[in-house]
Amino acid sequence: MSGLEVRNLHVRVAGKKVLRGVDLKVEYGEVHAIMGPNGSGKSSLAYTIMGRETFEVEDGDILLDGESLLGLSTEERAMKGLFMALQDPPQIPGVRLSTIMIAAINKRLGSTDLTRVRDPSIVKRMYKLAEELGLTRDILQRELNVGFSGGEKKRSELLQAFIVDPKIVILDEPDSGLDIDGVRKVSEMIRGLTDQGKGVLLITHYARMFKYLDPDRVSVLIDGKIALSGGPEVAKLVEDKGYAYIRSQYMARRG
Amino acid sequence: MSREQYKELFEKLPFQPIADTPTVRYYTDWRLFEERLGIEYAEKEDAVPSEIESIGYDVVLGREARINRRVRGASITEASYDSDPKPLSLMKVSNKMQAFHAYRWNAGIVVSVEEGGSIDRLSILSGSGEGYTGHHIVVRTGRESKSRMILVDYSGESDGLKTFFVEVDMGQGSSLDLDFLALHAPSKPVYTILYTRLGEASTLNVRLLSSGGMMSKLEIATIAEGAKSGVDVKASDISRAGTRSDVVLTALHKGPETEGNISARGVALGDGYLAQRALARIEPSATWASSEVESHVTIIGEKARGYAVPMLEIHTGDVVKAGHEASVTTIQEDHLFYLRSRGLSREEIEKLLITGTLTFSGVIDNLNLSPQVLFRL
Numbered sequence: 001m002s003g004l005e006v007r008n009l010h011v012r013v014a015g016k017k018v019l020r021g022v023d024l025k026v027e028y029g030e031v032h033a034i035m036g037p038n039g040s041g042k043s044s045l046a047y048t049i050m051g052r053e054t055f056e057v058e059d060g061d062i063l064l065d066g067e068s069l070l071g072l073s074t075e076e077r078a079m080k081g082l083f084m085a086l087q088d089p090p091q092i093p094g095v096r097l098s099t100i101m102i103a104a105i106n107k108r109l110g111s112t113d114l115t116r117v118r119d120p121s122i123v124k125r126m127y128k129l130a131e132e133l134g135l136t137r138d139i140l141q142r143e144l145n146v147g148f149s150g151g152e153k154k155r156s157e158l159l160q161a162f163i164v165d166p167k168i169v170i171l172d173e174p175d176s177g178l179d180i181d182g183v184r185k186v187s188e189m190i191r192g193l194t195d196q197g198k199g200v201l202l203i204t205h206y207a208r209m210f211k212y213l214d215p216d217r218v219s220v221l222i223d224g225k226i227a228l229s230g231g232p233e234v235a236k237l238v239e240d241k242g243y244a245y246i247r248s249q250y251m252a253r254r255g
Numbered sequence: 256m257s258r259e260q261y262k263e264l265f266e267k268l269p270f271q272p273i274a275d276t277p278t279v280r281y282y283t284d285w286r287l288f289e290e291r292l293g294i295e296y297a298e299k300e301d302a303v304p305s306e307i308e309s310i311g312y313d314v315v316l317g318r319e320a321r322i323n324r325r326v327r328g329a330s331i332t333e334a335s336y337d338s339d340p341k342p343l344s345l346m347k348v349s350n351k352m353q354a355f356h357a358y359r360w361n362a363g364i365v366v367s368v369e370e371g372g373s374i375d376r377l378s379i380l381s382g383s384g385e386g387y388t389g390h391h392i393v394v395r396t397g398r399e400s401k402s403r404m405i406l407v408d409y410s411g412e413s414d415g416l417k418t419f420f421v422e423v424d425m426g427q428g429s430s431l432d433l434d435f436l437a438l439h440a441p442s443k444p445v446y447t448i449l450y451t452r453l454g455e456a457s458t459l460n461v462r463l464l465s466s467g468g469m470m471s472k473l474e475i476a477t478i479a480e481g482a483k484s485g486v487d488v489k490a491s492d493i494s495r496a497g498t499r500s501d502v503v504l505t506a507l508h509k510g511p512e513t514e515g516n517i518s519a520r521g522v523a524l525g526d527g528y529l530a531q532r533a534l535a536r537i538e539p540s541a542t543w544a545s546s547e548v549e550s551h552v553t554i555i556g557e558k559a560r561g562y563a564v565p566m567l568e569i570h571t572g573d574v575v576k577a578g579h580e581a582s583v584t585t586i587q588e589d590h591l592f593y594l595r596s597r598g599l600s601r602e603e604i605e606k607l608l609i610t611g612t613l614t615f616s617g618v619i620d621n622l623n624l625s626p627q628v629l630f631r632l
Contacts, residue, residue: 078598
């Protein structure tokens, strides 16, 4: 299969089981939305796919284009083509947003000097994308996430996703903290990612993004398992009936 | 005061009258200075690395002051105890090392920027040598003048002791834009002070890049005395393995409607030691002042130590804005994960954090330096 595949994933963090046999696929050019209530394991799934060391895989596999990623470090997975936009990215004084993007690009170009701009067109592209995302140019020279508003953080994460040009983009609640215009803009940009052929794993609490973005697949994660999976109608069901209903239906199915 | 009077003061004054904190006591290890107080004046000057030499200098201070070229819009003369203005007429000598400098400095200049004059670039190198080197610069900017200066405080590999004091008196409506590079090899203690008094509506921009040596005590003190004067200080400080730095950045507000902003970033490597203190004080006369100070130090290296000390004292009820923040961090797991998720290894992340800290103040870009120059010392 081409794209990202998660097979029967069981994960524990700090002794607590957070994922209990998750299966899902993200194909190129599609948005696979993962919905679920607080604590259902959505962010744990994202971190595990990205290889965060505190998330221990007990069973199952994570594959990119059919190749297992287990055993690879976070940076190795990133270099294979995964990118994760964090829900609340940390502030890192001393490192500019432009610096991290230039370093990420240089690394992918095989340069040992990560700070020097090898291709000036990349800087032009950064400015153009920043403007398209509704960011001011000066944000590129600001320290990474330091003093960024909630909206600036979300947009900055997406900006990096476009610049780094990964195969699969994992977006952890890109709509949280955004006003309605922000949600619309971010939704448009996510569609822009799939238009470029990237696969998007979109993690969200709410269906409000789907006014502006039709997901190709929607899965609902409850208590660390996929309780329901399907097309956009699943998101509609979540919006109409809520997670408690889906949980009860799932429990009934399991007997 | 005469040289002899300063010598008497030196014998009376302590290195530091009050301890810094009950736990750290003294951020500066004064013993390293004390051990060298009796050394002779440097006979031989330290060689300056080519990258630092290539900046090009109008004035070089070594065993004596060498004025290489005249600068339009200003007069530059050799300093003496009777110069106009007199050295140490702005700042008050308040500790033993300041008094030591006052009675022993060996080379200096007086720079007077003409009223309404403009200096595009005045670059000054303060070097060092085997033995004691003491340099003193007095700058007076005329009303409505504009100046851009580069100060390089270099201390080379030979054993010795160095003091380097700069006093700046800014006239009404004048502006000074200063790149200050302090590079110290780990072979001698250095005491450096930049003391600036701002007249009405004058503006001072200081960009500092410091790399400490055996023990570097570096003070940048700004006194916003005139109404509506403004100060902006950006600092990048690094303590490499085997070096110690105590960097003190102060904004004192005396005049009404004055503005101050101090932003400092630091990094301590190996077993390096960095104390980075950012202090602001708004006096009762400084009504409607605004002042912000921030200091962030990153520790990279298991034996490195770092302190970020912000201090904000407000003595008036009428303040436009006042804030302070500080942090001392190792590379946290969430930072590491975030940057690794961009494809970078831990080693590459450490390099980026170091480079980012060094480039923060802007000196590296302005002087077209490579960050590597700091590691070749």
